[in-house]
Amino acid sequence: MHLFISYFKKSPAFFLAIIIIVVFEVSLHFIPNLHYYDGTGSFFVYLKRDLVENSKEDFDILLLGDSRSLSLMGVKGDESHPSLYNLSLPAAGPWYYKYLLKKYLKYHKKPKLIVWSADAFVLKKEKTGKFNLNPEIWNEFKHRLLNLFSYSETLEQYEGRELFFISKEYLATSLYSVRYRQVFESMIGARLSTLMSGETAMYIRNKSIASLVQNSNGQINLGDFFFAPEGTSESETKKFLEIYKEGEINSEPLEQFIEFCRENELQVVEMNLPKAEGINSTPYYTKGKQIMMEMTKKYDNVTYMEFDTMHYPVSYFGESIHYSTSGAKVLNKEFLEKVYPRLVEEINAKK
Secondary structure, three states: HHHHHHHHHHHHHHHHHHHHHHHHHHHHHHHHHHHHHHHHHHHHHHHHHHHHOOOOOOOOOOEEEEOOOOHHOEEEOOOOOOEEOOOOOOOOOOOOHHHHHHHHHHOOOOOEEEOOOOHHHHHEHHHOOOOOOHOOOOOHHHHHHHHHHHHHHHHHOOOOHHHHHHHHHHHHOOOHHHHHHHHHHHHHHOOOHHHOOOOHHHHHHHHHHHHHHHHOOOOOOHHOOOOOOOOOHHHHHHHHHHHHHOOOOOOOHHHHHHHHHOOOOOOOOEEEEEEEEOOHEEEEHHHHHHHHHHHHHHHEEEEEOOOOOEEOOHHHOOOOOEEHHHHHHHHHHHHHHHHHHHHHHHHHHHO
């Protein structure tokens, strides 16, 4: 104690700064719903994680995918219609699906059907490498993965140098002042009345998104929020038609996911979604469909399914990837009227 007092007398400013930082850090843990003030991308992950870990509601059909499949409407369900929840997450990479489903099963009753609706693009070989060897991939996915899984859950997903690489990121984000730094950045320059009420622009936006996602059972069409200049979908589609003339696919994440479902006696539907005219016919996506079909032959718990119309005009997309408002309406009309009943049939066939 005397030694501490001695050091404090020599450097009082340093120790006062340390005390202030510690008090500030601890106080952040007592602010309710702090994630509502965070960036919308991070908030959306918190929203889905909270549903998985804390919601008491179970779902008959669980749909997992990426930003494109996020446009598919969920179904509330009743005695004659199985419920469907869209648990898709954008920009989270190809490996998280198994571990998110594992987390869901820890807190919920086993679903009657699992739908893999991730685009074949997530299986592109360049996106399946180790994070420590390609930090660019980690920078693309980390804002989802860090907020989706606890560090203990991460321990079983990685090993060796990759685990060490990711551990450094988790150590930093264990501090709320680091994890929620975007919250404090957004508050700079805000009016005092806004700060006092707590009704910041980000809070209002996130609260609206939470309500939207709750009402749609997990769905949100990102194309309704992204502004793309006129002609973007046409130019982007032409670019992707060239890109997808080649490219290697790593099917291991999909197979790992299917293996996990088989071990847990879960039926899987691989769902292929409509894309801009011509993209589904490119060599890359043709190979992607072939791999999915091979899984149905290899595993007896897997079924392949697609829409009647797999080629949409480019006007149905904001920038060739995400459906525009009109595109999402067409997509969901067929999904709810034709595809969802086929999912129900799949459940009934396995009884």
